Amino acid sequence: MTEILAARADQVHRKGASPFTMSCDKESLAGAVSQRACVFCGSRVVLYPIADALHLVHGPIGCAVYTWDIRGALSSGPQLHRLSFSTDLRERDIIFGGEAALRDSLTELIARHQPKAAFVYATCIIGVIGDDVEAVCREVSEAAGIPVVPVKSEGFRGTKKDGYYAACSALMRIVGTADTAGISPHSVNILGDFNLAGEVWIIRNYLERMGVEVVANITGDGRVTDVARAHGAALNLVQCSGSTIHLARMLQDKYGTPFKQVSYFGIDDMAASLYEVAAFFNDPQITAATAQVVREEVDAIYPQILEYRKALTGKAAAIYVGGAFKAISLVRALRLLGMRTVLVGSQTGNTDDYRLLHELCDEGTIIVDDSNPLELSSFLQEQAVDLFIGGVKERPIAYKLGVGFCDHNHERKEPLEGFVGMLNFAREVHASVMSPVWKLTPRRASQPARALEEER
Amino acid sequence: MLDLTPTAIVEREALRINPAKTCQPIGAMYAALGIHRCLPHSHGSQGCCAYHRSHLTRHFKEPVMAATSSFTEGASVFGGAANLSQAIQTIFSVYDPDVIAVHTTCLSETIGDDIPTIINKAVEDGHVPEGKVIIHANTPSYVGSHVTGFANMTKGMVSYLAESSGVLRNQINIIPGFVEPADMREIKRLAEDMGASAVVFPDTSDVLDTPQTGKHVFYPKGGATLGDLRGAGDSIETLALGAFASSSAGLALDNKCRVPCQVLDLPIGISATDRFVHALRYSTSEDVPVALTDDRGRLIDMLSDMHQYLYDRKVAVFGDPDHVIALTEFLVDLGMRPVHVLTGTPGNAFERRVGEIVHDRAPGANVRASADLFLLHQWIKNEPVDLLIGNTYGKYIARAEDIPFVRFGFPILDRIGHSYFPTVGYRGGMRLLEKILGALLDRQDRDAPEERFELVM
Numbered sequence: 074m075t076e077i078l079a080a081r082a083d084q085v086h087r088k089g090a091s092p093f094t095m096s097c098d099k100e101s102l103a104g105a106v107s108q109r110a111c112v113f114c115g116s117r118v119v120l121y122p123i124a125d126a127l128h129l130v131h132g133p134i135g136c137a138v139y140t141w142d143i144r145g146a147l148s149s150g151p152q153l154h155r156l157s158f159s160t161d162l163r164e165r166d167i168i169f170g171g172e173a174a175l176r177d178s179l180t181e182l183i184a185r186h187q188p189k190a191a192f193v194y195a196t197c198i199i200g201v202i203g204d205d206v207e208a209v210c211r212e213v214s215e216a217a218g219i220p221v222v223p224v225k226s227e228g229f230r231g232t233k234k235d236g237y238y239a240a241c242s243a244l245m246r247i248v249g250t251a252d253t254a255g256i257s258p259h260s261v262n263i264l265g266d267f268n269l270a271g272e273v274w275i276i277r278n279y280l281e282r283m284g285v286e287v288v289a290n291i292t293g294d295g296r297v298t299d300v301a302r303a304h305g306a307a308l309n310l311v312q313c314s315g316s317t318i319h320l321a322r323m324l325q326d327k328y329g330t331p332f333k334q335v336s337y338f339g340i341d342d343m344a345a346s347l348y349e350v351a352a353f354f355n356d357p358q359i360t361a362a363t364a365q366v367v368r369e370e371v372d373a374i375y376p377q378i379l380e381y382r383k384a385l386t387g388k389a390a391a392i393y394v395g396g397a398f399k400a401i402s403l404v405r406a407l408r409l410l411g412m413r414t415v416l417v418g419s420q421t422g423n424t425d426d427y428r429l430l431h432e433l434c435d436e437g438t439i440i441v442d443d444s445n446p447l448e449l450s451s452f453l454q455e456q457a458v459d460l461f462i463g464g465v466k467e468r469p470i471a472y473k474l475g476v477g478f479c480d481h482n483h484e485r486k487e488p489l490e491g492f493v494g495m496l497n498f499a500r501e502v503h504a505s506v507m508s509p510v511w512k513l514t515p516r517r518a519s520q521p522a523r524a525l526e527e528e529r
Numbered sequence: 530m531l532d533l534t535p536t537a538i539v540e541r542e543a544l545r546i547n548p549a550k551t552c553q554p555i556g557a558m559y560a561a562l563g564i565h566r567c568l569p570h571s572h573g574s575q576g577c578c579a580y581h582r583s584h585l586t587r588h589f590k591e592p593v594m595a596a597t598s599s600f601t602e603g604a605s606v607f608g609g610a611a612n613l614s615q616a617i618q619t620i621f622s623v624y625d626p627d628v629i630a631v632h633t634t635c636l637s638e639t640i641g642d643d644i645p646t647i648i649n650k651a652v653e654d655g656h657v658p659e660g661k662v663i664i665h666a667n668t669p670s671y672v673g674s675h676v677t678g679f680a681n682m683t684k685g686m687v688s689y690l691a692e693s694s695g696v697l698r699n700q701i702n703i704i705p706g707f708v709e710p711a712d713m714r715e716i717k718r719l720a721e722d723m724g725a726s727a728v729v730f731p732d733t734s735d736v737l738d739t740p741q742t743g744k745h746v747f748y749p750k751g752g753a754t755l756g757d758l759r760g761a762g763d764s765i766e767t768l769a770l771g772a773f774a775s776s777s778a779g780l781a782l783d784n785k786c787r788v789p790c791q792v793l794d795l796p797i798g799i800s801a802t803d804r805f806v807h808a809l810r811y812s813t814s815e816d817v818p819v820a821l822t823d824d825r826g827r828l829i830d831m832l833s834d835m836h837q838y839l840y841d842r843k844v845a846v847f848g849d850p851d852h853v854i855a856l857t858e859f860l861v862d863l864g865m866r867p868v869h870v871l872t873g874t875p876g877n878a879f880e881r882r883v884g885e886i887v888h889d890r891a892p893g894a895n896v897r898a899s900a901d902l903f904l905l906h907q908w909i910k911n912e913p914v915d916l917l918i919g920n921t922y923g924k925y926i927a928r929a930e931d932i933p934f935v936r937f938g939f940p941i942l943d944r945i946g947h948s949y950f951p952t953v954g955y956r957g958g959m960r961l962l963e964k965i966l967g968a969l970l971d972r973q974d975r976d977a978p979e980e981r982f983e984l985v986m
Binding site: 100101102103104105106107108109110111112113114132133134135136137138139140141143152155156157158159160161162163164166167173174175177178181182185186196197198200201202227228229230231232446447450465466468469470472473474475514515 | 530531533535541542543544545546547548550551552554555568570573574575576577578579580581582583584586587590591592593594595596597598599600601602604605612613615616617618619620623624634635636639640669670671672674739741742743744745746747873922
């Protein structure tokens, strides 16, 4: 039987074992080996893909280093976001303040790179030494003639979710600063897509084929000028609900723009999202075009999906990702591949997310919030899974256990969104689950019956 | 990506662009992983711990376990004592390590948490089970670099654990520095071949290079044990490899337990390995075994076979100071000219030492500590090189300037091998030489016109 921290018992739920209850939004227990990150991390991942902005990390060197070009958030133009800029605060700055270092750094970088805007990320220590980042930003902004936006992302001020909020607040300072003339009434912003491996390009392509104009990608392959015009779009599409739902709400409050929560993972969710957009605009041409896009795309991939499904049917999967919304799509996508989800969890889900997961999953599925390596590896063994879907810290644990892995986080190398993304996902899952390496590992070696069955 | 790097070099005071270092805590975490059954603990916000674990995982491709005090707004106002005290109880009851190694962060340092007081209180309150220990190191991110953090935690092992019983043991201590698990393994092998009984700490071999066993072992079998660390105080002497990473622990051991300490370079390349072997020979009074002399002979043989491809070729090197110092000497031994030598870690000793090494082979070379890769790129634009050697982050410059590139140092995020094949010792020298020649000759093949494209090289 799996051991869990007593204090975590109400963050672990087994479907069928008891009625659904889930306690989440809890601070992690001090001393736990948590897989969670901090406020800065949340802000940085949301804003980072804006490629023609300067991103300056204000603090000691580490925070800039660990977020230096670690995400494949592709840009079709400028690559400025991929450089690492830090004020590299030293001991004397901690004593006398880092404002001068910040001012000098911003001035030099803006002069050289001519960015369209600058984001200044406050790290933990800034909140303690009390630099007036706001004032420095205002001053440099006036001198340079571009928005210089402070991001209140001190690590200790909460969880990654609070970082998302800080990033959305920063974005709101840019939204509304440019002219919206010429924007089609059939227009959207894409929120919460970071163009990992080029995913935003896939979604844009679908929307354009439907006859819907995309005003701003927020923030994948993002541009400051697009963000500045984002208030001119008729609808906001929010993916990865955790990170940009705040921005959607802010845009609704300030500009009255409605939003829809969508998911681009898996055939069902992708198609449903496009149909929802079409329904919103309620235009016969768009409706017809949408049906055609979905048909063409599904036709193109479905035969191959069925091939993968044949091989993968009956395999068991575990999911542990940052946001629960993604986990929900993944459960559905795995089901399409004939796979069972036996463990699903997230770092930052809320009760509603988990209730939805509970309803979606089969009996016996374990649902966890803010898990840790000990717990995860023990569940993985207990449930004898064939595939683990997670991020960088989970990957080697899966491999040590002899379990296939799919990175559905920063380090994905193939686009997993859209219809074509579903095919890529199937291919990636298949390649990892069916790899001959697992036949060489002790876990499989000690399960000859099962290995035999797989041979057939 | 680097197309806006200007050739004209202007001195910068504050701004760091494309760093050649990172912060202290990650070094402390890595060092602590070199203690058997130790759980490193990051006393700060959750993100620090997550970032360090992710970064180490990307480099080693291994699970990295560490706990965090999970600071919140309250901790930043009232101090983190309650968090650490809670963490100690959680860790011992859930993860059951033999040792908790606490390191601080910029946040807890600035707030001013007094770690020894908190640890003592935990002991008094009975939160530390019998036979278990907590050690700590102060690792403010705004001082030094990741190498400093490694040095501080290694020193912490000495100040908390080393004991002098008054009875000498027939053993020596080797502090291997911030090197790969494979290097620590090779250093142990060299010592054993030389007949030395060695206490090596920290020791991440069999911790961060574990075999696939079908199990995720929370505490792998490797690491210096508490017994090793306590007994280090009774050793005959200490060889501290790498002044930046290892001397503070070595000197602390001398101060505390009167174990004489010799600070050597990392045994990378021929001359530095010779000095290491010589030091081992001196302390064991054993002859150098034939097998080792033969290893050395094979390295020299490889070099003599291929020396004409190396002579006078210009190299740029960057990375951690101990690595770069030793490697630069190796490059000079190879007949190459290290014209740009840089580390992100602060320290005048680096510039002095490298300056001496390159003085004859590369007069006027650019040598700088506390610098970044933006400066290195500018140097290279002003004086191009035939080869670039450094960690993964060098790939941007290598691509922008189309320079052959050998990955060496920490971190390496885009290739494998570094944690399995040593670069220390004579065999490590052979591997480095193979990589350097491979890069140079691949380039020669790529660029050769059809009629000059050679089969035999």
